[in-house]
Amino acid sequence: MYPLPRRMTRAWSPPMPAVPTIRYPDGMGPAPHADDAGAWAGQAADVPAEWFAHFSWLHGVRHTQRVHIHAQRLVRELRWPEADACIALSAALWHDVGRVNDGWDPGHGALSAARVVELGLHESLSEADAQAALFAIRYHCRSDGHGSLRAAGQDDPKRALRILWLLKDADALDRVRLGGWEDPDPAQLRHPRAVPMIPFARELLRVFA
Numbered sequence: 001m002y003p004l005p006r007r008m009t010r011a012w013s014p015p016m017p018a019v020p021t022i023r024y025p026d027g028m029g030p031a032p033h034a035d036d037a038g039a040w041a042g043q044a045a046d047v048p049a050e051w052f053a054h055f056s057w058l059h060g061v062r063h064t065q066r067v068h069i070h071a072q073r074l075v076r077e078l079r080w081p082e083a084d085a086c087i088a089l090s091a092a093l094w095h096d097v098g099r100v101n102d103g104w105d106p107g108h109g110a111l112s113a114a115r116v117v118e119l120g121l122h123e124s125l126s127e128a129d130a131q132a133a134l135f136a137i138r139y140h141c142r143s144d145g146h147g148s149l150r151a152a153g154q155d156d157p158k159r160a161l162r163i164l165w166l167l168k169d170a171d172a173l174d175r176v177r178l179g180g181w182e183d184p185d186p187a188q189l190r191h192p193r194a195v196p197m198i199p200f201a202r203e204l205l206r207v208f209a
């Protein structure tokens with residue numbers, strides 16, 4: 001559990017841009033730009049560079065925008081209810097803000113969760129939803145087994161894991177930027193419907209790097 005003490009979370013108060021509106025992707029119907037990477041890129045979320053503890057091409061603004069797009073497409077494909085989709089999309093926007101390097105770093109989820117709280121981003125969600133988003137952020141860089149174990153301590157373990165798996169697959173789709181052995185592995189994706197999204201991820205990277 002992550003305490004959300006609004007009293008003590010703001011160690012400093014920089015002039016932060018407003019949290020972008022998280023718009024659910026066109027209800028459950030077909031989106032006009034369903035498979036058009038350029039159209040998706042043109043509607044990418046506003047992700048302020050100031051959110052990030054560390055400037056990075058690999059894990060910064062563009063990566064976050066692409067992961068957010070993949071998360072939107074996944075929740076639509078999976079026909080998620082809007083409430084859960086909103087949590088997953090928030091987690092996608094915030095999942096790497098605490099990274100301080102671009103290497104393998106299983107601690108950056110915890111750093112990102114702490115930074116989300118420090119910046120007050122979680123305040124756009126209800127406390128229960130914020131807890132679910134922070135859980136996914138904290139464990140998105142740990143093994144699935146570790147996430148499953150930790151979910152047991154959440155108020156709604158199944159929901160917490162749904163959000164976590166969604167974030168992990170959205171993040172994994174943008175592994176196309178890494179290439180080689182770090183390319184997305186279809187066998188590792190948690191949602192079969194994410195597998196045919198890999199070619200879209202390559203196209204999105206091409207038009208929105």
Ligand SMILES: [Fe+2]
Nearest residue numbers: 067095096171
């Ligand atoms: Fe990421």
